[in-house]
Amino acid sequence: MTTAAAELANGLGTLAGTGKLLRFQARRTRVYLLGWFAGLVGGTWMIAAAFPGLYPTAEDRAQYATTVNSPAMRSMTGPTEYIESYADSTAAMVAHNMILWTGALTAVMFILLITRLTRADEETSRLEVIRSQPVGRRSDLAAALLLATITALVLGVLLALTVAGVQGADFGSALLYGLAHSAIGIVFAGIAAVAAQLGGYGSSANGLAFAMLGFAALMSGLGSAQENAAIWLSPVGWAQETFVFTAEQRWWPLAVSAVAAALLIWLAFALVTHRDFGQGMTPARVGRATAPSGLRGVGSLTFRLTRGLMWAAVITMLLLGAAYGSIVGSADEMLESLSEQQRQVLDQGGGSIEQNFAATITAIDGLFAALFGLLVVGRARKEETGGRGELLAGSPVARSGWPGSYLPAALTVATVAVVVGGVFLASTGMSSTGDSAIFGELLGGSLVHLPAVWTLTAFAFAAYAWLPRAGWVRWVAWVYAFVVAYYGSLLEMPSWLRALSPFDHISRYPAEEVEWLPIGVLVLVAAAFAALGYAGARRRDLHFS
């Protein structure tokens, strides 16, 4: 008799074989887990190491504290209790600026981990092989949650060690900082486990869990900004409510997380035996029997396939625009508190500080918008490697239609992203400064970046058309443009190196007058890349696997 069979006989029942599965799943996910550990711990370490250099003295930190203590800034960081301890503790400053973001990333890590070990495995029928072994019905979920819990605790200890050396931290409070992240991880593992039972597919389970994360981030931001109880609706907020490294530090919010996690895990186990293998509690939605009249050609198909990215772009740019817009008004005060280095990033020409700030954030908005253009181009490649394009390539469709339709789709998404970002940046900027002239400046500043966004997108398409296997080329171009925009003057890059970035040729409106010649040239460059891309798309072999 095998051990698992013995466990079955011994009455472990639906949990039989959990131990074996745990070792198996840990082995399968080790690369995934190590990657996330490296990212979260490495990122925390880099930022924690940078803060003392940026704000070396208590006076620096106290000054920064006054500018950060606005509702808009708090919504992007955390509760005001931390700000009061800035002067005494660099660690409090780090925690204040970090927990919302590293906490959200930790949640993403655990949502993806649980979905991949439960529903995604059911869909690929990998789990079918496992379930046919002498293991219990609940053992795969138990193993996944056990693995998530262990992983969360390890991550917590690693994070604790990372911040233990920061000024203002002692061993106990560093441990609290780490365990606050563990708590977020475990709670979201529970949320994902429940979502995995409810969703019709792995992707809808992921969607449900991510919607919960979005709600959590929103409630945390709202609660911090308005200093009300909304923050208690957010698992990330519970971690922030520990007030770690501050004078008011407390451990008990972790108990709230523990109770919530226990309830969620109990619910997931209760649900798992109430659904069929491979099915969710909510039935998979059936589609239409016939195509809607709008789905007529390759263009409309491409539009439909990239619709999700379009929404993601709109929501991201809306939030980004609104976030930046709400701090334009405090730009003056904020800049005074910045270190010399940071000021150098912003101060790249004439104009008032506010106008310079506006020129910089519109450039960053443009870079983010271009990101979505690049993602759409990446979809074209996925259609090829996923084999779905073969049905189209065998149809009466010219190469300019497929894969060619992905360039107009990418340009459309990127343009919409720029416009949405610009409109929300301008309207929130206007209300935060009370100056109606700034609406036009911010919107105009956003729109002048369009030719640079088009150039990056068209370059990505040309790279896809000529070097389909080298997907990294388009990302290198984007990262390069980002580095030039952000650190170009700080790193004292020679001007010819900066000129390689299309964003470098856009006037710093409203700090400077708009120069139309470079904008016209950039439009031509974008058109040239587009033509090059279409030539490549006509010329090369299509490989479907």
Place this chain on the structure above:
Amino acid sequence: MNAVIRTENLVKRFGHVTALDHLNLEVAQGETHGFLGPNGAGKSTAIRVLLGMLRAGAGRAELFGADPWKDAAELHRRLAYVPGDVALWPGLSGGETIDLLGRLRGGIDKGKRDELLERFDLDPRKKGRSYSKGNRQKVALVAAFAADVDLLMLDEPTSGLDPLMGAVFNECVKEAAAAGRTVLLSSHIMSEVEALCDRVSIIRKGVIVETGTLAEMRHFSRSRLRATLKNPVRGLSDNEGVHDLKVDGFDVECSVDTDALDDVLAQLAVAGVATLTCEPPSLEEIFLRFYGDELAASGVANGEENGS
């Protein structure tokens, strides 16, 4: 001049791998042509060159007398293609996919589409991500058979279908042939090819090693002969057309070249025949003859003996 598909010394290389090595394939109008070969022999590569997805390295490929690379989109109006491994868009239902593929071709006959859905027993409302392999293939098959085209290019179309659906597929191909359509059917299911195809080409390592009607191919192959004689026979082993001879008393068993059948039968008649069976070679045996050395390399004793 009425060849729908013609390749002359077609070469396609991927890096150091030669997928097509001077391939000569010809399919006449109205013909159902079987394209036989194991995985990796170059069937799909040849079809993709003919569809203009891959560019020919050397030699010529013609579809309806035109260049499939240059005039791909125009030529595709006249043909429908079913890939060997059908991938569907996860968020589109089967019905939406079928309609879209039909509309790309300028419209779809709704009656034909619904009739085919019925025959293939396919639920068009399911999303692409929830179809099994066989059902994904059915989506592409319904779209192809519903299209009003001159040529069907089918790349291993039945590899995921159950026998019942295989029978429906055979019917649909026969109807297409009766309607005057040209069909290129790549397959490694011999019974399917034997039942449907007028002519067959066997591909091996990117070369067509044999092409012709089944009757022609049989002519160049050996028949299996079994007889029970009344008297002992002599001289059979001296006949060059006789192979694998086994004599057990009055029972004789051997393979005979088609050209030698006359002589052998005369020799047997001299001895007096009690029972006689003579089977023409199956397509499988013909096919395995070209792959005998590969089978030997992988440890199978003799292709021809294993074929029966």
